[in-house]
Each structure stands twice: as C-alpha cells, then as structure tokens.
Amino acid sequence: MHIVVCISHVPDTTTKIRFNKELTQLDSQGVKWVINPWDDLTLTRAIDMKEASGGKITKISVIHVGDATTEPTLRKALAMGADEAIRVDAVSSDSYSTASHLAAALKELEYDLVLCGIESSDYNSSAVGGMLAEILDLYSVSSVSAIELKDEGFVVKREQETGKETLRISTPFVAIGQKGIAIDPRIPSMRGVMSARTKPLKVVQGESGESYIHTMVYEYPEPKGSCRFFQPDETDQLADALRREAKVI
Amino acid sequence: MSIIVYIEHLEGKLKKQSRELVSYASQLAEKTSQKVTAVGVGDISREELESLSRFGASKIIHCSNPEAATLENQVYTQLLAEIFEKESGEILILANSFTGKAIAPRLSVRLKAGLVAGVVDLPESLDPFVVKKKIFNGKAFAHSQILTKSKILSLNSNACEVKEKPVESEWEEFSSQVSAPKAEIVDVSKMDADNLLTESSIVVSGGRGMKGADKWKPIEELASLLKGATACSKPVSDEGWRPHEEHVGQTGKTIAPDLYIAVGISGAVQHLAGVSSSKTIVAINSDKDAPIFEIADYGIVGDAHEVLPAFIQSVSKLD
Numbered sequence: 169m170h171i172v173v174c175i176s177h178v179p180d181t182t183t184k185i186r187f188n189k190e191l192t193q194l195d196s197q198g199v200k201w202v203i204n205p206w207d208d209l210t211l212t213r214a215i216d217m218k219e220a221s222g223g224k225i226t227k228i229s230v231i232h233v234g235d236a237t238t239e240p241t242l243r244k245a246l247a248m249g250a251d252e253a254i255r256v257d258a259v260s261s262d263s264y265s266t267a268s269h270l271a272a273a274l275k276e277l278e279y280d281l282v283l284c285g286i287e288s289s290d291y292n293s294s295a296v297g298g299m300l301a302e303i304l305d306l307y308s309v310s311s312v313s314a315i316e317l318k319d320e321g322f323v324v325k326r327e328q329e330t331g332k333e334t335l336r337i338s339t340p341f342v343a344i345g346q347k348g349i350a351i352d353p354r355i356p357s358m359r360g361v362m363s364a365r366t367k368p369l370k371v372v373q374g375e376s377g378e379s380y381i382h383t384m385v386y387e388y389p390e391p392k393g394s395c396r397f398f399q400p401d402e403t404d405q406l407a408d409a410l411r412r413e414a415k416v417i
Numbered sequence: 418m419s420i421i422v423y424i425e426h427l428e429g430k431l432k433k434q435s436r437e438l439v440s441y442a443s444q445l446a447e448k449t450s451q452k453v454t455a456v457g458v459g460d461i462s463r464e465e466l467e468s469l470s471r472f473g474a475s476k477i478i479h480c481s482n483p484e485a486a487t488l489e490n491q492v493y494t495q496l497l498a499e500i501f502e503k504e505s506g507e508i509l510i511l512a513n514s515f516t517g518k519a520i521a522p523r524l525s526v527r528l529k530a531g532l533v534a535g536v537v538d539l540p541e542s543l544d545p546f547v548v549k550k551k552i553f554n555g556k557a558f559a560h561s562q563i564l565t566k567s568k569i570l571s572l573n574s575n576a577c578e579v580k581e582k583p584v585e586s587e588w589e590e591f592s593s594q595v596s597a598p599k600a601e602i603v604d605v606s607k608m609d610a611d612n613l614l615t616e617s618s619i620v621v622s623g624g625r626g627m628k629g630a631d632k633w634k635p636i637e638e639l640a641s642l643l644k645g646a647t648a649c650s651k652p653v654s655d656e657g658w659r660p661h662e663e664h665v666g667q668t669g670k671t672i673a674p675d676l677y678i679a680v681g682i683s684g685a686v687q688h689l690a691g692v693s694s695s696k697t698i699v700a701i702n703s704d705k706d707a708p709i710f711e712i713a714d715y716g717i718v719g720d721a722h723e724v725l726p727a728f729i730q731s732v733s734k735l736d
C-alpha cells in the first residue's frame with residue numbers, strides 16, 4: 169500500500185507574525201518555518217502504521233505545493249521517515265489552488281490513502297483535504313482521531329463534539345486528521361537525518377491554477393484593553409463586576 | 418436569489434450558534450434584498466426549526482434523508498448542493514464547526530463557490546465581496562475577496578450581533594436519492610449533549626497550575642454553580658488529569674463562551690488560539706507576568722487553591 173501525506177509549510181506557532189508596510193504580504197524575515205502541526209501528526213501516524221504493517225504498507229510519500237525555499241521542510245519529513253517527497257513547484261494563492269495542484273499531482277500516482285490535517289495553522293481554512301477529495305471524487309472522512317490498517321482497508325474514528333463513530337473504509341480515500349491521530353510528532357533521529365539526504369525529492373511543475381479567493385489586505389488584532397486586577401481577598405468585588413459590569417453571571 | 422443557511426442541532430435542539438447564523442444572513446440580506454432560507458437535516462422538530470423565523474428566515478427546509486444520520490461528507494455535500502441550486506442560492510452560510518469543516522470545502526468545489534472559513538464580521542463590501550477572517554490562529558486577520566459568483570462563508574462564533582427580525586416562514590420537506598456511502602459504520606457512541614463545552618456560555622478551565630488531577634474539585638464546583646462546563650489546557654489532558662474532550666486551544670477545541678475563567682493557565686499562544694474569542698476572560702494565576710493577563714478582562718494574582726474557594730463563596734452569595 170502507498171500512503172500520501174499532504175504537508176503544509178507554516179510559521180512556527182510561537183513566531184511573531186508581521187506583514188510588509190502595505191499589509192499585503194507576510195514578512196518572512198525571522199520566521200521559523202515548520203511542518204504544519206497537524207501534518208506532523210498525520211505523518212507520524214502514517215510512519216507508525218507502516219512500521220507495524222509487516223510490509224503491507226510499502227511506501228509513504230509526502231507532497232507539498234510551494235517554491236524551492238520550502239525544501240528543508242520536506243527534508244525534515246523525509247528524516248522523520250517518509251520514503252519520498254514531491255514538491256509541486258507553484259505558489260498557491262488560496263485553498264482551492266492548493267487543492268487543485270495537489271489533485272493534479274495525485275492523478276499521476278497510484279495510492280491507497282491520502283492523509284491531510286484538519287487545518288493549516290497559517291490561513292486556518294480547514295479546506296484543502298475536503299477540496300482535494302471532491303476534485304478527485306474520492307470518499308473523505310473528516311475529524312479523524314484514530315486510524316488503523318485492517319485487512320485490505322482501514323478502520324477510522326471520526327470524532328466530533330457530540331460523539332465518535334467508528335468506520336471501516338476500503339481504499340482509496342482521503343482521511344483528514346485531528347487531535348488524537350498521533351500523540352506526539354516524531355523527532356527525526358540522527359540516522360533519519362543522514363538518510364534523508366539521499367531519499368528522492370521530486371519536483372513536478374505546477375500549472376497556473378484558478379483561485380477563488382484573493383487576500384486584499386492583512387490586519388493586526390487590536391491590543392486588548394488592559395486587565396482590571398483585584399486582590400486575592402477581593403473575590404466579592406470580582407463576582408460583583410462579573411454580574412453588574414460584564415453581565416455574564 | 419437567496420442566502421442558504423445550514424443549521425446544526427444536537428439531539429434535536431438547535432445549536433447555540435444557529436440564531437447567529439440566521440441573523441448574520443438576515444443582516445446581509447437587507448443589503449442584497451435576498452431571501453433567507455434555513456436548512457436543517459435529520460431528527461429535529463418543525464417547531465424548533467421554525468423558531469428561526471424570529472431572526473429572519475422566511476423559508477425553512479427540513480431534509481430527512483436517513484443517510485445523513487452520520488456525518489457522511491459526500492451525502493451532505495450532495496443534499497446541500499441540490500438545495501442550494503434548487504433555491505437559486507447565491508451565498509451559503511454555515512458554522513466553522515466540525516460539520517462545517519467537513520462539508521464546506523467539498524461544497525466549494527461542487528458549487529464553484531469561493532469559501533472563506535473563520536469569518537469574524539459581516540462583509541465590509543459587497544462588490545467586490547470582501548469579508549474579514551481570522552488567520553495565524555488569531556494573531557492576524559485577512560480581508561478576503563471572493564472572486565466567484567456563488568459564495569460560502571463559514572462563521573466563527575460571535576461573528577455578528579443577534580438581532581430579532583420576525584417574519585412569516587414557509588415550510589418545506591425535502592429528500593433526495595443518494596447512493597449508499599462507501600464506509601461501513603461499525604460503532605457510534607454519543608456523548609451527553611447537555612453541558613457540552615462548545616455550547617456553554619460559561620467555561621471554567623484549569624491548567625498545570627492546578628497541580629494534579631485530585632485538585633479539580635473547586636473547578637467542577639464553580640462550573641456547576643455557574644451552570645457552565647469545565648475545560649483544561651493541553652498538558653493537563655496529556656497528563657491524563659482530565660479527559661481529552663476538555664482540551665481547548667489550537668490543537669483542541671475552539672470555544673467562544675460569554676465567560677471564560679482560566680485558573681492556573683499561563684496563556685501560551687496555542688492556548689489563546691482556542692479561547693480568545695470569549696466575550697469576557699477572567700484569569701487567576703500566581704504569576705503576575707503570566708501572558709494570560711494580557712488578554713484577560715479581570716484578573717487576580719494569587720494561589721488558585723486559596724482564591725478559588727473564596728470566589729466560589731462570593732459567587733454563591735450573589736442572588
């Protein structure tokens with residue numbers, strides 16, 4: 169079996185976000201780029217499944233849409249344990265163009281399972297996985313908190329605020345992972361880092377795709393009004409403020 | 418032309434955000450002279466759905482396809498796409514929830530409708546159509562222009578004020594032929610729909626500063642006194658002090674209650690990503706420099722184990 173994991177390349181969650189003066193572009197100076205936290209987990213799970221599969225899962229590919237500056241992120245994925253990386257050489261401008269590029273590249277591959285994360289922590293649109301599935305006319309299962317190889321298919325947990333469903337799904341399909349799919353992301357070992365240097369990183373040309381959304385301008389959030397402090401023995405006053413001022417209790 | 422609003426419910430009760438979604442659509446419809454149609458799927462009563470006419474829904478469609486009992490992404494996509502087209506929909510509005518995240522992207526492709534997810538305000542302009550959305554986990558906003566004729570907006574909580582706008586509503590039952598989903602459902606386990614974290618107006622949340630699973634009594638007591646829910650930070654659920662369903666933040670649940678009380682929580686950016694849309698935030702923390710105080714409205718610098726019992730006393734004295 170062949171698993172393809174879609175990888176987004178994002179600023180580390182603790183990075184301070186800055187834009188250019190016109191507020192039309194992210195200022196990438198000083199930004200530390202990482203694998204999107206969700207994709208870190210889905211990739212970890214894919215590698216775990218491969219190792220436990222007794223040879224049934226033969227290959228894990230990671231695929232990403234971006235220019236050459238994103239290659240260190242793909243090398244990191246290879247160091248974690250992916251067998252091959254594919255970079256679709258294009259700069260996408262919205263979720264739809266990203267999904268279209270990925271779909272075009274996937275059409276050239278044979279695969280059994282596509283894994284995506286529930287959200288990319290840059291634009292927070294939670295859209296690429298579902299769009300990709302719709303473009304490829306594949307079954308999709310969302311908010312996946314567990315996935316396991318079982319016989320010729322997979323057993324998947326779909327978890328939402330009100331409960332869990334366990335599904336048995338035959339390949340191929342798209343699974344969109346969330347919390348639980350893996351606990352901690354894999355840290356590449358020294359050996360992993362060494363072997364990543366010689367693993368294949370293929371570049372395929374992205375065709376200029378259509379986009380549905382255009383970001384006009386960015387905005388910084390307004391600083392919050394300052395906090396009103398009470399002394400530890402002023403809990404009566406706090407309760408009173410919540411009742412009369414904030415009107416929330 | 419109409420604005421279609423997809424409404425979610427929990428065990429037949431409208432979700433808290435439903436009125437907001439319909440009210441958002443109505444406020445938008447006033448500018449575009451469109452009609453607002455609310456769509457509910459599954460086991461929900463006519464009375465419950467028709468209550469949305471108070472907020473401006475002039476048509477209510479109920480879809481009873483049994484295949485939609487579980488969140489089959491393709492089934493929902495087909496049903497909503499058919500309704501959207503049949504009603505000459507131009508804008509589709511839904512919640513940026515697990516369901517919204519599952520179906521909005523598929524619908525975007527199916528309907529060739531640009532999707533803006535995580536919308537926080539009414540559109541600032543209609544031509545071009547521009548809305549504001551949260552990005553970088555709340556560290557910035559983007560003003561996004563939708564380039565397609567049909568449009569999909571998935572709304573964060575508190576994206577607009579809820580305004581009453583009573584109208585007469587028309588009722589329609591809808592069902593369609595859908596093919597059997599490819600997956601086989603092996604098991605379904607439902608959680609108690611009462612006191613659901615994402616639905617609660619008040620949330621009391623504990624962090625590592627609570628110091629252990631056996632120290633949670635005052636958190637639970639305060640939550641039950643305020644008829645709210647309990648939550649926690651990520652390390653707390655990682656440690657197994659609390660069930661993982663309680664974990665809020667970037668990698669946990671996103672909540673937007675009226676009141677969020679953070680006790681012994683430092684306020685890391687990843688934590689704030691899940692709670693920063695709360696209307697009022699109270700922080701209790703022994704470290705006066707904890708970042709949680711930067712977004713809190715009210716704060717007490719002190720030991721949680723002393724402040725919390727006193728605060729519970731104070732709250733119970735209120736009449």
Ligand SMILES: Cc1cc2nc3c(=O)[nH]c(=O)nc-3n(C[C@H](O)[C@H](O)[C@H](O)COP(=O)(O)OP(=O)(O)OC[C@H]3O[C@@H](n4cnc5c(N)ncnc54)[C@H](O)[C@@H]3O)c2cc1C
Pocket residue numbers: 181205623624625626627649650651652653664665666667668669680681682683684685686687688691701702703704707719720721722
């Ligand atoms: C990719 C990624 C995703 C993440 N996602 C999330 C997420 O979704 N949600 C989340 O919460 N975290 C998340 N984190 C972790 C986050 O970075 C913080 O580590 C975490 O939020 C800290 O939890 P805490 O505030 O409970 O603990 P700490 O940071 O240890 O803070 C404990 C606080 O308690 C206070 N305290 C100690 N004793 C007392 C006392 N007696 N009385 C009162 N106060 C006391 C301390 O002053 C301190 O401020 C994520 C991290 C990463 C890297």
